[in-house]
Amino acid sequence: MKLLEELQQALDADRVSDNETILEQHSKDESYHTPHLPEAVVFPESAREVSEVVKLANKYTTTVVPFGVGSSLEGNVIPYKSSIVVDFSLMNKVLEVREKDFLVRVQPGVTRSQLDKELKKYGLFFSVDPGADATLGGMAATNASGTTAVKYGIMRDQVRDLEVVLADGSIIHTGSLAAKSSSGYDLNGIFVGSEGTLGCFTELTLKVYGIPEHIMAARASFTSVEDAVEAVIAILQAGVPIARVELADAQSIKQMNHFSDTDYKEVPTLFLEFHGNEAGLKQDVEFTREIVFDRNCQDIEFETDTAGRNRLWEARHNAAYAYIHGHPGKKQMVTDVCVPISELAGAVKDARKAVEKSGLAGGIVGHVGDGNYHILLMIDVNDPKDIEKANVVNEQIVDYALTRGGTCTGEHGVGVGKRKYQEKEHGPALAVMRKIKQALDPDGVLNPDKVI
Amino acid sequence: MKLLEELQQALDADRVSDNETILEQHSKDESYHTPHLPEAVVFPESAREVSEVVKLANKYTTTVVPFGVGSSLEGNVIPYKSSIVVDFSLMNKVLEVREKDFLVRVQPGVTRSQLDKELKKYGLFFSVDPGADATLGGMAATNASGTTAVKYGIMRDQVRDLEVVLADGSIIHTGSLAAKSSSGYDLNGIFVGSEGTLGCFTELTLKVYGIPEHIMAARASFTSVEDAVEAVIAILQAGVPIARVELADAQSIKQMNHFSDTDYKEVPTLFLEFHGNEAGLKQDVEFTREIVFDRNCQDIEFETDTAGRNRLWEARHNAAYAYIHGHPGKKQMVTDVCVPISELAGAVKDARKAVEKSGLAGGIVGHVGDGNYHILLMIDVNDPKDIEKANVVNEQIVDYALTRGGTCTGEHGVGVGKRKYQEKEHGPALAVMRKIKQALDPDGVLNPDKVI
Structure with missing residues (x-):
């Protein structure tokens, strides 16, 4: 197979594979969508190598599907056409922490937990937490968000610059290190959430935040989902700068209790988190208590220490696994x-x-x-x-x-x-989106038949 | 002139003008760039009418330049080619305030101060304040920001949906009412900041915020610009959620004093504002005081009442006018x-x-x-x-x-x-941006020779 040989010449031979097990691992994501084997899997170490792979895909009229850890949920990375899957697991370095600029530069294969571990040394954290320990490249590709978006925003809000390999193998930067810009079209935005259909990300510059001085978590039980939602609207209207506010219905709480060995009341429940300074938090918490009881809250329990807080969020984060565990x-x-x-x-x-x-x-x-x-x-x-x-x-x-x-x-x-x-x-x-895809990937080399 | 007649048929005759004074008013912005007269100025009242105008521009191979109040600063709205200027001053209605969703739907000719007046009734405010009383359509076109971006973000962050008339006269919506989305490409982002080169905005759905419970402003004097900047970095690193932080150099303070009749020390100065609850603010302010004195602040004065706060921000906002006033x-x-x-x-x-x-x-x-x-x-x-x-x-x-x-x-x-x-x-x-422009406006009908 000539393609495989050329790939092996472009990368090292041992970073190109058509081994059945490797192909099988890259044939699926965490969704229920039907798996499909790629032609080959490559493990590049640089943007230049990714560019070579894309050029070879063009030459051999095959396609390219970028792959992080495969935690996507809508078949986003399944190679349904003849494809080379580009696995970014070897491009997993935190390249630079710019403390004063609240920026970090990473390779796309860095995972969320890996980044947070590194940032902790600087008193910083990365805000987007989709639950799964996804790669930053994958999170940017799907515009992930999660529990903290209500305060810190979604993945698109954190991306300051991307290095991207385009459909023809050329390499661009979509942004800069400036906190804002009105120069040219917003390429950051259009590439974030493009799910590998417009380019492969080979480097990301992301916004990070100072770890808040104080954090407090709470769990509030309600009689109905309506009451819980109305309480949240009232909290937001009151301007309480809530950092997380999650809803679980009675059935989900039941699964959590079973899986996480908790004994939460099996009713619609809000999980909340507040970030701020000590005095401000105290006032926010008192205010929130008033608001939720006005909306028929049955009871609210606050977790002030780290252990209690972690237990609470672990239970919430494990909701999906709790269901899987409960239904072998x-x-x-x-x-x-x-x-x-x-x-x-x-x-x-x-x-x-x-x-x-x-x-x-x-x-x-x-x-x-x-x-x-x-x-x-x-x-x-x-x-x-x-x-x-x-x-x-x-x-x-x-x-x-x-x-x-x-x-x-x-x-x-x-x-x-x-x-x-x-x-x-x-x-x-949708026609506008298709025109953009057509303009940037006229031959459909990048993650075909996805998104649009 | 056939074009003018057809425009008069598409709109009312009195909303199409080639009067010299009207043309002259639409030949310039607030910048130093050389004015240039358009062929005609139209005052549409609906997206349909804008669409008709764009279709006629195509038919007569002329171009279209959208115009708010002309407060742009880089010649963004000057019609250098044969152009129809589309003046949005008649499309100036606040269409809907969705209190519970923290959203407002406006026509593009609504000005910032007009919107804020309306929102005040609901205890809400619009965060972007570029200084000039620009239109929301214009602010979205240039991706404006201003003093509050450090806390609330830039114009692009506030846009949830745009109704846009494209180069061929078709009408699209770029987003939805949802707070976030991973569906399709991010058209909101690419149209915001496109300066009329990709489409004319005929409606905007924007994020708004609850008016903060407490606001406090301050003015801090420094010996050097370096000290002032280092103080700001330290405040941000400490996680103090500062809402505004502006720097003026000694020369600018001198002009302000002259113009606004203030007696601020003529040294590098920070203007600050804090939003939050009372207790939190108190702690933030104390912390900020410590931080700035650690960075050689000469003195810091807080303004707790609305009048003092307004005086302070008026002085800062008038900095540009102070210079103009001082140099007849x-x-x-x-x-x-x-x-x-x-x-x-x-x-x-x-x-x-x-x-x-x-x-x-x-x-x-x-x-x-x-x-x-x-x-x-x-x-x-x-x-x-x-x-x-x-x-x-x-x-x-x-x-x-x-x-x-x-x-x-x-x-x-x-x-x-x-x-x-x-x-x-x-x-x-830049080639990618040009491809997008080419894909969406192949004949160059929209605000030609701007941006890229």
């Missing part, structure tokens, strides 16, 4: 939409009805400050009826979101799973 | 760059040297929390030597910024004034 042999279908927050209570109620109607086990968890929520459905992937039931739920919640000004995905990205909703969501704007 | 007969050339904050002290020092060398009167003011600063130079626009001197200063500070990872404009946009630096700043990424 089944696979999880996670779907994700985002609605204007005023529509969230109605959306969650409607989603619960859809889950009940499907007969599948499933729960709802959400980043309620953003109006973003997930449904975790447990399905037997070998049973077409289960898949069909899950698809019906998916259609229903996406439809509910889109007819209320929402979006079909708040943070998981489009991949293959949400492509069918693009026309409905974007209307004639 | 001259025009102001304002230039704007942004550097990584660690490079700011050096940049300001170098800029001061360049101003001294030029022999022109001029001062430096800056949004120091973002590393963004402006030079205000007083020039005689009829004296080619003055223009040349100002250009030399401009080249010098842009060059300093670009060689240190900065950008040639932090918030004023490219217009015609900063086009010559695009190649140097963006390198091969």
Whole structure:
């Protein structure tokens, strides 16, 4: 096979593979979408090598799919066409911490936890936490967010500059080190969330934050999802600078209790976190207490020490695993939409009805400050009826979101799973997106048939 | 003239003008760049009418330049080619305030002060304040920012959705009402800052904020610009959530004193503002006091009441007018760059040297929390030597910024004034921008020869 030989010449021979196990590892992500084997997997060590790989893909009219740790949830990295998968695990260095500029420069294969460990030495942290220990390159590719977006913003907000290998193998920088710019078109924004369809990221410069002086977490139990959502709206309206506010429905709390050995009341629950100085936090917390009790909160418990706080967030973060653990042999279908927050209570109620109607086990968890929520459905992937039931739920919640000004995905990205909703969501704007793709990747070399 | 007739048919006759005075009013912005008359000025009342105008521009192979109040500073709206100027002053309605969603939907001709007046009724405010009472459409077009960006972000961060008339007259929406999305490419980002070269904005959905419970302002005097900048870095590193932090050099304070009848010490000065709850603010303020005195602050004065605070910000906001007032007969050339904050002290020092060398009167003011600063130079626009001197200063500070990872404009946009630096700043990424322009406006109908 001539392609493989040329790849081996461009990289070292041992960083190019068509070994069955390696191909199989790069044929899937964490979603329920059907795996597909690539032609080859390469492990580049530099932008130059990535550029060589893309040029060879052009030469051999094959395609390129960038790959982090494969934690995507919509088939975003599955190589459905003849593809070379570019695994970034060897490009995993934190290159520079610019303390005074609150910036860090990393290679795309650096994982979130690896970065945070490094930043801790400087009293800094990286704010985006999607749950999975994803790579920063992957997080930028899907525009990940997670629990802290309500205060610190999403992945797109953190990207100051990307080094990108384009479809023709040329290398560009999309931004600068300046905190803001009105110079030229916003390439940072368009490349973040492009899921490898416009280029391969080979370096990222990201915004980081000082670790807050004080952190306090809380868990508030409610009788209904409506009350919980109304409480969050009131907290935001009061200007309380909340750093995290997560919703779990009764079913999800039940799974958490079972998995994390907690004994939380099995009712709709908010998990909250506050960042600030000691005095300010105290006042925020008192104010929040008043607000939640005004909205029929049953009780609220604060965690002031690090251990209690970690226990609380571990339980929340493990919600997805709790479901998997509680349903052996089944696979999880996670779907994700985002609605204007005023529509969230109605959306969650409607989603619960859809889950009940499907007969599948499933729960709802959400980043309620953003109006973003997930449904975790447990399905037997070998049973077409289960898949069909899950698809019906998916259609229903996406439809509910889109007819209320929402979006079909708040943070998981489009991949293959949400492509069918693009026309409905974007209307004639989809043609604009297609023109941009066509202009930057006319031959469709980059992650084909994804997003648009 | 057939075009004029067809425009008059598409709009009402009295909303299409080729009156000399009207043309002259739309031939310029607030910059020193040479004015140029358009062919006609139209005053549309709807997206449909804007679409008709764009279609006629295509038919008559002329071009379209969108116009707010003409407060741009780099010739962004000057119609240098045969053009129809689209004046949005009749599209000036606040269409909807979605309190619970922290969103407002406005027409592009709404001005910043008009919006804030409306939002006050709901206990909300719009965060971006570029100084001038610009239109929201114009602010989105140049990706404006201003004093509050350090806490609330820039214009691009506030845009949730745009209704845009494209080069072929078709109408799209670039976003949704959801707080975040990973669906499709980020069109909000690419259209914000495109300065009318990719489309005309006919409606904007913007993020708004609850008015903070407490606000406190302060003025801190330093011996040197370095000390002032180091103090700001230390405040940011300490995680104090500062809402505004502005730097004015000694020369600018002198002009302010003269114009605003203040008696501020004529030394490098920081203007600060803190937003938060009462207890938190108190602690922030104490902490800030410690930090600034550690960095050789001469003295710091706090303004706790609204009147004192307004006086302070009025003085700062009037800095540009103070210079104009102090130099009758001259025009102001304002230039704007942004550097990584660690490079700011050096940049300001170098800029001061360049101003001294030029022999022109001029001062430096800056949004120091973002590393963004402006030079205000007083020039005689009829004296080619003055223009040349100002250009030399401009080249010098842009060059300093670009060689240190900065950008040639932090918030004023490219217009015609900063086009010559695009190649140097963006390198091969400029070709990507050009491909996007080519894909979306192949015939160059929209604000020609601007940005790229």
